[in-house]
Amino acid sequence: MTGRGVVISNANPLSYEAIFNFGDSISDTGNAEAVYPPLNKNSPYGSTYFKHPSGRMSNGRLIIDFIDHGDIKKGVNFAFAGASALDMEYFIRTGVKPPPSNMSLSVQLDWFKKLKPSLCKSKEGFTSYKVEIMKACCGGSGPYHVDEKFCGGPGTTVCFDPSKLINWDGNHLTEAAYMLIAKGLVEGPFANPALKSAPFKIT
Template sequence: MKIYNCLLIILFTFGYLEKVVSYHSPRPYETIINFGDSLSDTGNLLASGAILFPVIGNLPYGETFFKRATGRCSDGRLIIDFIAEAYGLPYLPPYLALTKDQNINHGVNFAVAGATALDEKFFIEAGLQKFLWTNDSLNVQLGWFKKLKPSLCTTKQDCDSYFKRSLILVGEIGGNDYNYAAIAGNITQLQAATPHVIKAIIMAIDELIAEGARELLVPGNFPIGCSALYLTLFISRNKQDYDENGCLKAFNGYSETHNKELKLALEALRRKHPHVRIMYADYYAAAKRFFQAPRQYGFTSGALRACCGGGGPFNFNMSASCGHKGSKACENPSTHANWDGIHLTEAAYRYIAKALIDGPFSYPPLKPPLATRKSSTLTSFQYRYMDNAVYSKFQ
């Protein structure tokens, strides 16, 4: 009888906890703040005038979901949009388009299409300035954040509370530092830029932590050797230059080097700031799946050929890129992983976002959205175990 009563108490207790947590738990994140480039820009370049890339203000950009151009470099939503959706938050408003009375309680986006990790001075000295879409580098975006911060929180207590429930994304950033060098045909500069890019990213994270950041997600670089841009610019007759998926080995090697160095730098940063949760988002591995088995993800038109472009083996043409005269968008972007030769489709971004949130491509893992939290006791145990196990694997 005593055992029976104990079981009833246990069942009642855990059943009660599950009910309370499932229906009344607050969101794991109340705010998202984002820094980066065109992979996550929700309208900043467009708001700045988009002088060198005006086509993002017109269809077919935005045609799939928004049914209009929003300044996003895709046919629809981006990874940052899907992350916001997963945590029940609104899409991030672009900083440069904010109005005085706009609600920014749930976050702001500082990312700018074409942005670099390194400042303009680096590209001037390298003779690459004419290729820049924008001068709004990571450091400039950080300046915007510091300027806006008093509108987000004021006192230390207020800011501690604010950042405790905030997810801050730093990137992807650095891809354009390599892209500009590649477009200029300066491969030596591309290789030499990596340590400088990594240093700039780490310095920005350090500053954000000093400003109060406690949860940061830092994405690595995509496999650029699978990009229609690189496949077109550096097309080769030598089969040995390509891997089994048709991607350029050498350029994927540059991405792998960047990601390896970034992970090492993040590990050192974790030791320096043990009270801060610094997560690495493996964009490379999450996207590589599309090139290995495109049909498994619904990309029946393949993963290497762009949906929107001006022809050629990979439907990418620098003189007739997506949105320009001579280009044309495919009828169904969801059958393509690549949108315009540089950026991915909404369908591809959806899979990547899901892979980051559900695992295993962010580590330590992101906090699970409310829908996946079953009970306080069980989730807490599982979450801590998974966090430590995955984290220790990559130390």
């Protein structure tokens, strides 16, 4: 901490590729407005920054506005004004006054699950198809290309591009997977601290 009361962190910043936000009006940047009638254009909401109502329950930007890139590949904001962490069934069952919105956390998580396949990109060049990524490159005809047949033996096949898969033969990984593990050990984040003084770069 400096003499002026500013906190300085010495920790190395983590590299995040995307942010997926869930919540209520504290971070809703327009989802509820897409469902409910918009506020009057003369409403003071949004007046400081947007100069008009923007679907945000504030006079301007929210926390997520300052850190979100606005690119769907960089993340998605599922927050919905009036949402609760508990499902509507809980409030009905217990007789507690329900929240103004039924877009609970579980509903938002369900949106995320449905959207996730279209957002997922390959694990460092690996295939992103959830079934294929678990298959062995070399093996027989069993589930996930693995059975009692030994890789290279009669009745086995080898995938066209081993660099797209993590699993080599059911028990061992591919060179591509081992390379990434090695990179994680030498360059981080698997070693703490990372071996930054290593005189070579793994490629």
